[in-house]
Amino acid sequence: MPVIGLTCGSEMTSHGTIDHRVNEDYVRAVAAAGAVPVLLPPLHDPAQVDGFLSFLDGLVLPGGVDVDPAYYSEEPLHSLGQVDPDRDESELALTRAALAQGVPVLGICRGIQLLNVAAGGSLYQDLEVQMKASIKHEQQAPRWYPTHEVRLDVSSKLYEILGQEVLRVNSFHHQAVKIPGEGFLVAAKARDGVIEAIESRDHPFAIGVQWHVECLWEREPLFARLFARLVAEAKNYQVRRMARAEAATESAAASRCETR
Ligand code: MN
Numbered sequence: 001m002p003v004i005g006l007t008c009g010s011e012m013t014s015h016g017t018i019d020h021r022v023n024e025d026y027v028r029a030v031a032a033a034g035a036v037p038v039l040l041p042p043l044h045d046p047a048q049v050d051g052f053l054s055f056l057d058g059l060v061l062p063g064g065v066d067v068d069p070a071y072y073s074e075e076p077l078h079s080l081g082q083v084d085p086d087r088d089e090s091e092l093a094l095t096r097a098a099l100a101q102g103v104p105v106l107g108i109c110r111g112i113q114l115l116n117v118a119a120g121g122s123l124y125q126d127l128e129v130q131m132k133a134s135i136k137h138e139q140q141a142p143r144w145y146p147t148h149e150v151r152l153d154v155s156s157k158l159y160e161i162l163g164q165e166v167l168r169v170n171s172f173h174h175q176a177v178k179i180p181g182e183g184f185l186v187a188a189k190a191r192d193g194v195i196e197a198i199e200s201r202d203h204p205f206a207i208g209v210q211w212h213v214e215c216l217w218e219r220e221p222l223f224a225r226l227f228a229r230l231v232a233e234a235k236n237y238q239v240r241r242m243a244r245a246e247a248a249t250e251s252a253a254a255s256r257c258e259t260r
Contacts, residue, residue, distance in 0.1 A: 077130070151191070
């Protein structure tokens with residue numbers, strides 16, 4: 001079974017300590033699709049962040065607080081939300097390494113934004129202030145309830161997976177992708193022009209969606225296809241990862257024999 005990592009957010013407890021956590025909806029979505037979900041705390045040491053990739057076959061970047069705009073060379077606006085420097089640093093390093101190594105990546109909400117910044121793209125820090133977006137993207141309806149429409153690019157991988165040009169999705173964001181990162185294409189937009197999905201042109205599976213698909217798949221089976229494809233891609237990647245590990249063990253054994 002492929003192993004899929006989920007990056008954690010941080011939360012201050014009433015004791016003044018920090019908890020690392022992931023919403024259960026992500027864990028259930030990944031497990032139901034047939035992978036082993038593993039929670040990944042933020043780490044400072046880049047070597048340890050790289051170490052995650054020695055056992056991961058896929059990566060989910062969940063929702064959370066805003067990415068520090070310094071990472072896309074902007075000063076913070078008044079309406080910027082909470083920022084988590086440790087999470088930014090660790091998640092960006094991990095995502096860049098995952099992109100470089102061809103590890104399947106699914107970004108959700110903050111995750112699409114993080115994925116885009118990791119690829120060198122930029123964000124709207126606040127849709128209402130900077131884009132005058134006309135649609136309500138911070139819905140007050142239940143999390144599982146789709147409130148606005150998105151239109152998929154029919155030439156996108158996302159369309160190939162979901163098979164429907166127009167979808168209704170939920171919406172809990174005040175930021176969005178502004179300029180897609182290097183090698184990324186816009187895969188879906190809302191009617192007001194807000195970018196709702198991006199995907200890598202060259203990477204086998206690096207997709208970001210602005211909506212919370214982990215809250216939709218149980219009531220709308222169409223969305224389960226996204227997790228199913230992530231797991232299928234993770235299985236393919238696992239074969240390559242195992243072969244690499246085996247080759248490394250063999251060459252280590254060979255060099256031990258030579259030195260004897
Ligand atoms: Mn939206």
